[in-house]
Amino acid sequence: MKYSERITTIQSSPIRKLAPLANIAKDNGIKIYHLNIGQPDIKTPKGFFDEVKKFDSEVLKYIDSPGLPELISSLQQYYTIYKMHFESDEILITNGGSEALLFSLMATCDPKENILVPEPFYSNYNIFSRSLNVHIIPITTKAEDGFHLPNKEKIQSLINPKTKAILLSNPGNPTGTVYTKKELYMISEIAKENDLWIISDEVYREFVYDGLEYTSFGSIKEVEDRVIIIDSVSKKYSACGARIGSIASKNKTLIAEILKLCQGRLCVSTLNQIGSVELYNTPLSYFMDVNNEYKNRRDVLYNELIKIKGVICKKPTGAFYIIAKLPVENAEDFVIWMLTDFNKDGETVMACPAKDFYATPGLGRNEIRLSYVLNEDDLHKAAIILKEGLEKYLELKK
Numbered sequence: 001m002k003y004s005e006r007i008t009t010i011q012s013s014p015i016r017k018l019a020p021l022a023n024i025a026k027d028n029g030i031k032i033y034h035l036n037i038g039q040p041d042i043k044t045p046k047g048f049f050d051e052v053k054k055f056d057s058e059v060l061k062y063i064d065s066p067g068l069p070e071l072i073s074s075l076q077q078y079y080t081i082y083k084m085h086f087e088s089d090e091i092l093i094t095n096g097g098s099e100a101l102l103f104s105l106m107a108t109c110d111p112k113e114n115i116l117v118p119e120p121f122y123s124n125y126n127i128f129s130r131s132l133n134v135h136i137i138p139i140t141t142k143a144e145d146g147f148h149l150p151n152k153e154k155i156q157s158l159i160n161p162k163t164k165a166i167l168l169s170n171p172g173n174p175t176g177t178v179y180t181k182k183e184l185y186m187i188s189e190i191a192k193e194n195d196l197w198i199i200s201d202e203v204y205r206e207f208v209y210d211g212l213e214y215t216s217f218g219s220i221k222e223v224e225d226r227v228i229i230i231d232s233v234s235k236k237y238s239a240c241g242a243r244i245g246s247i248a249s250k251n252k253t254l255i256a257e258i259l260k261l262c263q264g265r266l267c268v269s270t271l272n273q274i275g276s277v278e279l280y281n282t283p284l285s286y287f288m289d290v291n292n293e294y295k296n297r298r299d300v301l302y303n304e305l306i307k308i309k310g311v312i313c314k315k316p317t318g319a320f321y322i323i324a325k326l327p328v329e330n331a332e333d334f335v336i337w338m339l340t341d342f343n344k345d346g347e348t349v350m351a352c353p354a355k356d357f358y359a360t361p362g363l364g365r366n367e368i369r370l371s372y373v374l375n376e377d378d379l380h381k382a383a384i385i386l387k388e389g390l391e392k393y394l395e396l397k398k
Contacts, residue, residue, distance in 0.1 A: 010130050011356055013123060021339040022350050030343050033382035035370040036335075036352040038173070038320065042238040042290055042373075047278035052271050060270055065262040067093025067246070068273040074280035075231075075246060081284070082205070084218040084229075086248050090255055093268050097203050097232035097245035101167075102128045103261045104228045104247060107254060108165050108197045109134045115165045115199075116158055118149060120323060120357035120364060122173045122201070137163065138359040143325065146314050147175035149183050155190055165197035166190070170216075171204040174323055174357050174369040176298075176316020178208050181215045188223045198223060203232040203245075204319040206287045209295045212317055224250040235320075236287070237279045244268065244276045294320050297372040297379055304383030305370075308390060322370045323354055326390065331355070331368050334393055342389045349386045 022032055066072070072091045079086055094100040101124075109115060111133035117125055119138040129136050137158050141147040149155065166187055171178045191198050200217040208214045217227045232245040249255055302315050302322060310327030328334050332353035342348055354367035372379055 006131055006133065010127050011123075013127070018336065018339065018350070021336060025339050025343075025348065029346060031347040032339070033347065033349045033374060033378055033385065035372070035374070035382055036350045038235065038371045038373060039240055040235065040238040040320070040373045041375065042293065044239045045237055045279055045282045045286060047282065048237070048239060048242070048275040051278045052275045055271060055274055063267040063270050063273060065265075065267055066259060067091070067268060068270075068277065070277045071244075071273045071280070074277050075248070078280045079218070079248065082214075082216050082219060084216060084248075086250070089252060090248060090250055092247045092255060092258060092262055093273060094245040094247060094262070095265070095268050096234065096243040097201065097230050098124065098128070099265075100230045100232070100245040100247045101125070101199070101201065102131075103258050104197075104199050104230065105129060105132055105134055105165075105167075106261060107258045108199070108228075110164075113162045113164045114160070115167050116155065116163060116196075117167045117359070118147075118172070119359055120147070120174055120354060120367075120369075121167075121359075122169055123356045125167060126356070126359070136359045140360055140363070141175070141177075143312065143314050143323065146317075147172060147177040147323070149179065149186070152186050152190060155187075156194070159190075159194050159196075163194070163196060165199050167199040167201065169201035169204070171207060171214075171316075171318025172321075173201075173204065173319055174321045174352075174354065176319045176321050176323075178212050178214065178318040181213065184215050184217060184220065188217070188220050191226055192223055197226050197228060199228045199230065201230040203230065203235050205231075206236045207291060207294055207320060208318045209291070209298065210317055214318075218248065218250075226251065228254065233276050233279050237282065238290075239276070239279060242269075242272045242276060242279075244272050294372065297374070297376055298322070300376045300379045301370065301372045301383055304380060304387070308383075308387045310394075311390075320372050322372065323357075323367055324370060325367050327394065328366055328390075328397070331364075331366050334390070335368060337393055338386075338389050342392060344385045344388055347381070347385055349382045349389065351386070 114135040229248040313324040351368040354364040
């Protein structure tokens with residue numbers, strides 16, 4: 001049988017493709033510290049579960065395709081915290097941020113067109129774009145610059161007649177970079193001057209450290225008609241399994257067009273929408289506590305990483321990821337070796353190879369992404385295991 005080129009050219013998720021090796025290690029009694037995936041261990045606010053338990057109906061009916069009105073209303077109220085004001089017909093509820101990204105690309109790009117994306121970027125951007133035959137043109141950023149954007153001239157030089165949008169996550173996954181207000185206004189100018197959409201993935205909006213100011217594209221009036229905000233309850237409320245995301249845009253025509261796609265998939269989970277209403281009613285103190293917890297975890301992992309000879313990394317200022325450059329030729333080989341050939345007292349670490357977070361061939365080959373979603377004690381243990389594993393691996397490679 002012949003398969004479509006669309007599916008055969010899509011890469012496996014670098015975050016999940018090594019899971020079978022991890023499962024084998026677990027079957028052999030090895031404990032694995034999972035630093036490969038952004039699955040927080042922070043408790044989901046109890047209100048979500050309470051609302052679902054209170055649901056009482058003899059029939060589990062469809063919800064309207066745009067989303068549960070009460071959830072849209074909660075989102076409207078939430079966005080006012082960030083000086084964004086959306087009407088109810090400017091928000092759509094989606095099956096996680098993933099569907100929000102996919103629908104946004106479908107609505108703004110035709111096959112063989114392209115989007116600009118700062119690299120390294122969330123690896124699933126590759127999957128979403130390739131499934132639509134949309135090409136990513138990378139805006140290469142460097143660790144020595146804290147993965148901040150190059151100048152306006154460099155970015156503009158990448159634009160061609162088939163460029164339709166700029167997609168970026170802020171704070172960044174996998175870099176943890178928080179873009180400055182100056183950078184956001186630069187991107188806004190480029191988008192306006194070249195008639196481009198701005199698809200702003202803001203699912204890590206709450207996780208900004210060191211007193212930095214966070215600015216959303218949704219608060220920049222000059223480009224509000226071309227900004228598409230991608231959001232999700234997954235990270236901010238540690239509710240990854242709820243699969244509740246959203247699209248918000250002041251461009252009502254765009255929302256009406258994307259609504260056609262929402263109608264085609266009928267609706268998003270009724271019960272998870274009901275529970276998520278209460279998530280958005282969670283007190284702001286929740287974010288203060290969680291933000292402080294992640295900052296402490298970042299410091300634990302970063303402070304241990306910089307002690308490892310040959311490891312190069314910058315302290316991230318947002319999200320909960322670190323990109324680390326290793327003194328190895330192939331980081332994926334090292335990650336696999338840690339799962340198949342190394343353990344310390346029956347324990348090992350699973351990292352995520354970083355090469356698939358890049359579009360430029362060869363970049364990221366000696367880098368890994370680490371997610372600091374475990375408690376501080378486990379992060380400290382994981383860092384020690386990673387250090388000893390790397391030292392042993394380098395000895396074997398001599």
